[in-house]
Amino acid sequence: MSSKVGIVGAGIAGLCTAKIFKSFGCEVSVFEQAADVGGVWSASRRYPGLTTQNPRTTYELSDFPMPSSFPEWPSGQQVQQYLQSYAEHFALVEDIRLNTKVTSAVFDDQDKMWTLVTESAATQGGRFDYLIVCNGIFSIPSVPDYAGTDAFVAAGGQICHTSEFTQLEDARAKHVLVVGYGKSSCDVASATVGVSASTTVIARHLIWKIPKKLKNILNFKFLFLTRMGEGLFRYIRLKGFEKFLHGKGLALRNGMLNSVESVIEKQLGLRELGLHPDKPLETIARSTVSLVTDGFYEKLRDGTLVLKKATEIVELEAGFARLSNGETIPADLIVCGTGWQQLVPFFDETLMSRVTDQQGNFRLYRSVLPVDVAQLAFNGYNSSFFSQLNAEVGALWLIEHFFGSLRLPSTADMNSHIDAHLRWSEARTDGKHSKGTNIIPFSVHQMDELLGDINLNLSMFKRFTQWLLPVTGSDYRLLTQRLLKRHGKL
Secondary structure, three states, X not given: OOOEEEEEOOOHHHHHHHHHHHHOOOEEEEEOOOOOOOHHHOOOOOOOOOEOOOOHHXXXXXXXXXXXXXXXXXXXXXXXXXXXXXXXXXXXXXXXXXXXXXXXXXXXXXXXXXXXXXXXXXXXXXXXXXXXXXXXXXXXXXXXXXXXXXXXXXXXXXXXXXXXXXXXXXXXXXXXXXXXXXXXXXXXXXXXXXXXXEEEEEEOOOOOEEOOEEOOOEEOHHHHXXXXXXXXXXXOOOOOHHHHHOOOOHHHHHHHHXXXXXXXXXXXXXXXXXXXXXXXXXXXXHOOXXXXXXXXXXXXXXXXXXXXXXXXXXXXXXXXXXXXXXXXXXXXXXXXXXXXXXXXXXXXXXXXXXXXXXXXXXXXXXXXXXXXXXOEEEOOOXXXXXXXXXXXXXXXXXXXXXXXXXXXXXHHHHHXXXXXHHHHHHHHOOOOOHHHXXXXXXXXXXXXXXXXXXXXXOOHHHHHHHHXXXXXXXXXXXXXXXXXXXXXXX
């Protein structure tokens, strides 16, 4: 099974994919455009105050625990250090080419090989039997093109994405506008208070925020990071106890969600602040869960932070921003938490058209495999509660596929499956399904499907405990060993 595997991206997905493929005897080469490993946790992309949304044990890789000295919600710097340690522990450092941006990927139909070309003169690309794209769905910032940007910048104004705001001092004594109400926007806004001359959040839409601890006691992981937490939201296919929850037990299910909604509303004082989303809590299943930023609502209450809701920037001018509600407010620095572009910049137009549809949705079977492109896969191309575990399980599934142990459905059946999944995603997210890459809040469901395909399911006992207790990395620690043993590698 000695094959050459090219992997683009050294974030969580790229690192665990490299580790797993290397353990099966493959020669791996990982291409990373940043100066360090970590992906979204790289020093080049960390905004001040960045922490995980997941508690530590629910965000660690299966066979490499995070240090017990880390806090419950590790900082961005700690996560990057952890991933660097992972690369060192599993002898991946020599396989990773840092500061190396891939500019093209071409498949030779005659030789059945992928050729990668890089921008770096010092580090060449290469030819590979398999190409696995792990650059992630949070790699290309999306920043609005505001009217008047040229005049605003010419007068000394700055516009950047939250992932580009890496130095808090850049906000010193400036009027800061933060666009968006997601976690990154609220984190950045809260971090700048006391440094900036003023900070204002511009929120076009309000969403539900989940406290780290409900009633300041119960860790949210016991409610949302369990199989029961997933089961409260209706999946595309209902099985087992979920049939009850969305059938005869619907009143019980609704009561559970309504109780949590009531606790959050009162704990955060959403009515008092005028920040109630005016939609049910279950709408968090449409996109992602956003944790409450420490101190955010307290700063709104004491006036050190201002939020303008149901409005957006319509035009910029020197030192000011005009909003759709008619207000004009001072602005020197605009930080945009406005999402990401879902693109693979090193694919040409023809190749992109083979992995996406006309709306730009990625057409990936099981969120991993393009149907009609040979020896190509994506890993980590999903917005997930358990991104590290989804990526590990995805890599195991790819081992079985690339080396002939996985029997796939017919091309027609895979396309039919993709069509149905995209329709369902479109409907349940009100069109905000991140170009086909959103699996939240069904991360465990996706892992179950992948593991079922390769006959590597968790034990019934383990799955039962996950109904009651949070899913953790260690729950999956024996999977790679089981597959290695199956292939005679242990």
